[in-house]
Amino acid sequence: MLSRLRLHDGKLIKDRRYHLRTYPNCFVAKELTDWLIDHKEAPDRETGIRLMQKLMDHYIIHHVCDEHSDYKDAKLLYRFRKDDGTFPLSKDVKVFMRGQSLYEKLVSVEGSILKVREENSVKYQRAFLGCEMVEWLVQEGEAESRREAVELGQALLEHGIIQHVSNRHHFLDSDILYQFWINFRRRRRLTELLSENSSRALSESPDSPFCLRKLNPEPGNTSFLSVQPNKEIKVVSAVRRSSITSLAGNSNPYFSITPTLVFPPVAECNPKSVLKRPVTNEELLSPGAPYVKKTLTIVGDAVGWGFVVRGGRPCHIQAVDPGGPAAAAGMKVCQFVFSVNGMYVLHLDYQTISSLIMTGPRTLVMEIMEAIE
Secondary structure, three states, X not given: OHHHHHHHHOOOOEEEEEOOEEEEEEEEHHHHHHHHHHOOOOOOHHHHHHHHHHHHHOOOEEEXXXXXXXXXXXXXXXXXXXXXXXXXXXXXHHHHHHHHHHHHHHHOOOOOOOEEEEEOOEEEEEEEEHHHHXXXXXXXXXXXOHHHHHHHHHHHHHOOOEEXXXXXXXOOOOOOEEEEOOOOOOOOOHHHHHHOOOHHHHXXXXXXXXXXXXXXXXXXXXXXXXXXXXXXXXXXXXXXXXXXXXXXXXXOOOOOOOOOOEOOOOOOOOOOOOOOOOOXXXXXXXXXXXXXXXXXXXXXXXXXXXEEEEEEOOEEEEEEOOOOHHHHHOOOOOOEEEEEOOEEOOOOEHHHHHHHHHOOOOEEEEEEEEXXX
């Protein structure tokens, strides 16, 4: 958003005429690539092109006539979707924007409830008590009642904007300590977008939430071991929306991770399917099929969700960490993935489903189909 405003201020975004037609609020791709390099948002043209393609993939910009699905470093006109009203205002986006608005309002007033607070000898930035937030929301007209304020706080927590400081409670109207995990005022460079791995890399790498947590992996050993809750975790093999950059100490917008964590040795997920035989979508959906549909709500922790998705059309649950959030929600191996956060996914492969989960909210709602025993 800040980059878009800078482009408007720099007159790079303006009304342009092409083939006797005027296209409002657009930019020339080649000029924008030059701008990215000149303003040190990208070190070279190749990186600039990759950045803009990332924005296209996330429905932030598009070709003015939607004739090109990829970003071309040429004299072609593109536009930010916010400038033509085509930006998809999903529930996730609305909650994020509401969170940003509340954060800006809170940090700009004197005597804000957001302050450095201490609990169990640990200091937390941008922290507040749940009851104080509820009272503030009602006083400022952001909520009509304390109940509505609690519902708003719960939505912010479920979308990873606020969090209980030790990740043990949902948002409650009480003297429990919470914290804004996202520092909305930190200026993020566009190149941070590229620190997110591709969907394929995310689903295959050992730091993916789709690989189970492992203790002391040995070469050639592909069996999964669960993390015991009373053991101290020395390595992290699955971190939500993380990157090498964020683990090295840069801010992560969803989880606060200490920079002393190290990567484990590379270990691949078990490639052998747990299914006894292949199952088709037609078989799953046929009338009277011996399958029952269930809805699971999984709240990810700082290590991920704790399950592995494999296969395709349909995808199945390959493995589940016995001590992870997915197991607690009722997920089991051999279940088939029907939908992810309301999106029908039986026709997708596991890389695409992995990407949907990674780019969605921390609270994951999945419909699965389970064989009737």
